Amino acid sequence: MKKFIITSIVHLSFIFLMAFVPQTKQEKKPVDTGKGKTAQVSYKKDIVPLMKKYCLPCHTEDMMNPSELYLDTYDGLMSGGKHGKALIAGKPDSSNLIKKINLKPPFGDPMPMKRKTAFPADTLKMLRTWIEQGAKNN
Numbered sequence: 001m002k003k004f005i006i007t008s009i010v011h012l013s014f015i016f017l018m019a020f021v022p023q024t025k026q027e028k029k030p031v032d033t034g035k036g037k038t039a040q041v042s043y044k045k046d047i048v049p050l051m052k053k054y055c056l057p058c059h060t061e062d063m064m065n066p067s068e069l070y071l072d073t074y075d076g077l078m079s080g081g082k083h084g085k086a087l088i089a090g091k092p093d094s095s096n097l098i099k100k101i102n103l104k105p106p107f108g109d110p111m112p113m114k115r116k117t118a119f120p121a122d123t124l125k126m127l128r129t130w131i132e133q134g135a136k137n138n
């Protein structure tokens, strides 16, 4: 009888192991492939320094910018400016933020205003990717 109980416990533990091991493996997979494709762009780590370097201090309330677009906070960026929403999550090409960085924006001057050098292509790509990934406050 004792032997029967011990073998039952061993068998049961084995069944439990088999049930849980494949599940934990599956959970890990999507995270790995996601990172391999395009790295997640972070608002705090990537976008904030970008704004500081290229868009501030012009786009702050203190500057009384006629665009009424404030890029020093996430909420400001999401509230948009005089021409409505500055960005549409998931759609960089429809976002004013990206349109204004082009050399021929639909209104006003190209951003960053009074630039002396071209806006770096990889920085623009990072901003586009962040919008594509949903423009999260991450």
Ligand code: HEC
Binding pocket: 051, 054, 055, 056, 058, 059, 065, 066, 067, 068, 069, 080, 081, 082, 083, 084, 086, 096, 097, 100, 101, 107, 108, 109, 110, 111, 112, 113, 114
């Ligand atoms: C030297 C100051 C200056 C800098 C630097 C600057 N801007 Fe601007 N921005 C302005 C002014 C002034 C306007 C309003 C006139 C216009 O639309 O051209 C404006 C307008 C805009 C608008 C239009 C908002 C609306 O709804 O009307 C967007 C979007 C914008 N800027 C994005 C940016 C981004 C992104 C950066 C950084 C990459 C940037 N700007 C850097 C001065 C600046």
